[in-house]
Amino acid sequence: MLRLKGFAKAYTWPVLGAVVLLFVQAFSELALPGYMSDIVNRGVLQGDTEEILKLGGFMLGVTLLSLCCSVAVGFLASRTAAGVSRDLRRALFEKVQSFSNREFDTFSASSLITRTTNDVTQIQQLLVMMIRMVFYAPILAVGGFLHALDKSPSMSWIIGVGVLMVMGIVSLVFTLAIPRFKRIQKIIDRMNAVVRENLEGMLVIRAFNTRKFEEERFDKVNQELTSVTLFVHRVLSGMMPAMFLLMNLVTIVVVWVGAGEIAASHLNVGDLMAYIQYVMQIIMAFLFMSMMFIQIPRASISAGRIADVLETELSVKDVKSDGLPSEGKGEGLLVFEHVSFSYPGAESPVLKDISFTARPGETTAIIGPTGSGKTTIANLIPRFYDVCEGQITIDGVDIGKIPLFDLRKKLGFVPQKAMLFSGSIRSNLAYGDESAGEGELLGAAAVAQALDFIEEKPEGLDAPIAQKGANVSGGQKQRLSIARALLREPQIYIFDDCFSALDYGTDARLRAALRERTRSAAILMIAQRIHTIRDAAQILVLDQGRIVGRGTHQELLQTCGLYREIASSQLGEGESL
Secondary structure, three states, X not given: XXXXXXXXXXXXXXXXXXXXXXXXXXXXHHHHXXXXXXXXXXXXXOOOHHHHHHHHHHHHHHHHHHHHHHHHHHHHHXXXXXXXXXXXXXXXXXXXXXXXXXXXXXXXXXXXHHHHHHHHHHHHHHHHHHHHHOOHHHHHHHHHHHHHHHHOHHHHHHHHHHHHHHHHHHHHHHHHHHHHHHHHHHHHHHHHHHHHHHHHOHHHHHHOOOHXXXXXXXXXXXXXXXXXXXXXXXXXXXXXXXXXXXHHHHHHHHHHHHHHHHHOOOOOHHHHHHHHHHHHHHHHHHHHHHHHHHHHHHHHHHHHHHHHHHOOOOOOOOOOOOOXXXXXXXXXXXXXXXXXXXXXXXXXXXXXXXXXXXXXXXEEXXXXXXXXXXXXXXXXXXXXXXXXXXXXXXOOEEHHHOOXXXXXXXXXXXXXXXXXXXXXXHHHHOOOOOOOOHHHHHHHHHHOOOHHHHHHOOOHHHOXXXXXXXXXXXXXXXXXXXXXXXXXXXXXXXXXXXXXXXOHHHHHHHHHHHHHHOOOOEEEEEOOOHHHHOOOOEEEEEEOOEEEEEEOHHHHHHHOHHHHHHHHHOHHHOOOO
16 A cells, blocks of 8 residues: 555564564563462472472573563564654655645645654554564463463353453544544644744734734644643543552452452462462453554554545556657757646636747747636646646647656746745755756856846855745746856756746846847746736736736737736836837
8 A cells, every 4th residue: 555665575574583582572471470479389388498489590591591582572662663664754745746736635745744743653653662562562461361270160250250340441432532532533634734823924923913823823723732632631640540449449359259268278378479469460461452543543543544545546647758758858849739627616717718839049929817727727738637627738748748747858847836845045056956066156156137136145145045935036936037047058948937936127137147048948937027928929818717818029919909008007107109
């Protein structure tokens, strides 16, 4: 199910080794009451000091053997569980890496984080407990019962009553606690979502003075989690005292009944002491198993949540590269042929019958009102989503038949929301080309108009970048994102409204430098400002998912009312028709 490579080979021998050690430990502990019985019967009662020392030595040796086995089993169990958890986290991360935007619409980021951390931890805890208990407890229970039956068959009813009472306590705990485990995991998802939104939107929260509201929102989910967790822990914490109370009651009954057996000469004192130990072992074995069985439902819920991710059918499937064009070939001719697209659950298509051609050496621009589908077009080209109807081709090959690695290698994608990673300016630019030298990095930064603010920093390219680029401005993030795409030297550039944070002078200089740098590549430029796209060889005007205008700037002023309206609305910004 999990398809983890080498899983069985990596963990079979540690588990088998733990099982062997558990058998040795269980049989060692079952032998101890017998030695104790012999010490009392053959040593203490008969005054044989030599026998006491000999049997005491055997007990000490068996105890040390049991201790060594316990330590070794603990080591193997922890190592195996940690390894499984590591592989699960890796499998989850790799699976999420292959998700398209459609899958991210299904699983929230906070839920994926919880599944990768908290849910995996639940499975790790269960594995440790299972390896230590799944063989050990049954052997201890069965072996203890057989030895107790051998010592005094007439008192076996006490064990039966004790086991029934143990099962009753466990059943009560199951009934009260298990249904709340799934609820706890869902509440943790919600709490992560609230915390994530709060941290990412801190500036907006402060600007609108909604701190009190956010505190109340967090406190609500926090109180709910606390309440449910406290209830579960109270139930579980009550189980242990109840078990010890039961063991003490059973011990009293055994001593009371056993005293009568001794008085009737049906039982020796040493055998009674051994019988008490066997009863304790039986009850402890059931306690261990009950604790494990309580953990199983919670871990099974976590396992189901992990399986939901690992078994998710990918909506965007990769293809093999056999017989297909490699990423370095072709000119970069991009063609949309009657493309339509709908988001999952949407009532109407976002794009309807979109057809256009973006040629190498030319800029194809897309403009239109908010929500007209411009960014959706940009997301379809790298196959963040797959088209519902029609096809997209690059150099005559359907992009659905090009391996994703090769397809995306052809593209220089600059998203609408600039994304930088924690590290340095150098490491962020190197996302475009890991092998690029300092001269290439500075050259790309110069074209993107980022060189000035880089040189102002004492560290230069090694200046630190905070998570999500929090320590640089929006315009600087956009320019670094553009430089990163330039280093890739792709066949097709996709600029998704990534000039919005630039002032007009920087915008003009950047576009002039881009024309020189991207002379042979096809450029798809999505923008809201007319002056950014007015020199494009072809401008597409989108409205409600359809192309309502097509042509150059001057042609559209004459033929497209929507374009003329957009241009007129920007005259106040210094633009002229």
